Amino acid sequence: MFYRRRHAPHPIVYCTACYVLISLLLFIITKRSVHLVILWNVFLANVPLLLVLLMCLEDQRRDSFRTGLLGVLWLIFFPNAPYLVTDFIHLQNITFYTTETTDVYTTNFWSWLGLIQIGTAVFIGLFSGMLSLWIIHHRFLKRLISPLAELALLMIFITSGAAVYIGRFLRLNSWDLFYPVHFITQITGHINSFSIAFSLMSAGAVGIGYCVFSVLLMTAAKISRLHQ
Template sequence: MLDALVLGLVGLNVYAVLLVVARAVVFRTRLYRPMLLNVGLSLAPGALMLLMGLFVLLAPPPWLALPVLVLLGLVWLLLLPNAGYLVTELNMSHRQPDDPVPMWFDVLLLITLATSGVVNTVASLFVAHMLFGVVRHGDLAVSMLEPDAVAFVVVILLLVAFGVFIGRHVRVNSWDVLRPWRLVRTVVRGLADKVGSAVAFTLMYATFLGLMYVVVAGSVIRAAIELGF
């Protein structure tokens, strides 16, 4: 089952990149580089989470493990909204009125991009969910259903959804955290007249991601429990 999920994840991202490039080559339009950048950014948190998993497998001493995991976890959390952000490409902001590209092609392209972003988010969170269970409870599958592990997933989904909102509507990036006071001012000012929209989007998008998480990760967790992992 995991092999199929990994194959599907890789295939979606490769297909998304191929469609972006094909759009420029086949229809002789400008290559929309931000889309390629966004695909790369959406993969970054998953790659970082895999590194964290390898770090845990190396069984470092506790005095080293906790600070490293906390630091990497914070960086991962800052990067994770970049994966879910691909859904906002559905606004077709890249398309021009006189674009020679057929609408059906752009619809397929954007659906593929959005789906890859959702799956990247779910896959990265799934690995984080596993690590949380192992670190907190020492188990794998069963511990992922503990109340604190479920609460961990819910909180992360809410933070991701909020991050996507401020990324699109307040126009901030993950690296803006390097200037924390400026970031805080920008977010506060940007949300001044958008609080209702921010709350609605956060709750609705987090619910959507949560349902996708149940569909994808829930079956894997259940299978792992039945197999005794």
Template structure:
């Protein structure tokens, strides 16, 4: 029940962020900044993807049970194929949630805008918090799913180490994805062209100071997300398995 309440609160936070963006244009008669609305939708994808992935695994369970009953090795193979494909797809879209941290640069604000600074602060901060909430919710769902898959009874003493390693890797990759999106303007679907992506990244990092900048960006963002995620997930995990 608590998890459902948390999910509803996160949905409302996303809705509130969208409402503020629309109100900014309607009340102060300025141009509607549509990229922010698009970013809200993209940032919520990791939550939707995590829920869909878990649902797909549950739907796959009867098939796996039938195969396993016949001692068919395909049961294990089927589960692993599903997990790998679903996880890779989810990780590709995970950076879209963390990306909203970079909206704090107020790039949408013009000097001639009649919008009060206090409104833009609340609006942008709400947008950023919605992204962080989406990232936490999506990662928490996936991490818990892996824990339950490894041990259906759960670990009352705390989440197992392998799940924390997974979470750490995802957070770092998420921060890297944000850097690629903000500075090289890559999107999640650009992975379809890996050669072009790698060429642009290598060319970018060869510029003086770029590698150090990228390292600092990824490290600082990853640490921020981790410091927020870890204590929240620990509380969530204890409540779930206590």
């Protein structure tokens, strides 16, 4: 007789294990370290959601200091989610055409699996990051008047856009902020028209992505209520 174990692991555990194994297999077969880098970047992109969940727990304990500290850490780590989009540049090192012509796609399975690994990483990272931002936004709406909440959201977009530029071009990480002198020295020498344009472009992309995510989330909630 078939039965389901009461304490069986959540399906996300199996999905995570599968993704990790695929990434390791790709690295072993192709010798491309980018597949390990992508795995690490996916982990960093999920840190903001973990921090937000911890914030919700601290709210229940009414610990304002820890809640504020987690909020600052969230802002520091959130840009790791939209940063994942720039990892698509690593596809340039993967061949998708035959060597004879660019009109015929390769049948190399590992090339296509590499595409799936990077694409899946971007989807997971963006979904997790936008969900954490949605929770943060609604915390603002509960505690601030609407104009201030929207202004705070806009500042997050701009900060995230600048952080994507800093991470991709200056190769600085979230934890480099804990070394402010070195961090400020690095970024002050790279303020130019391109860095500003790229940062604003990235900020716009984050804003558009969040708007789309919010609409989809609200639509799904409305459909769910209709079927109750």
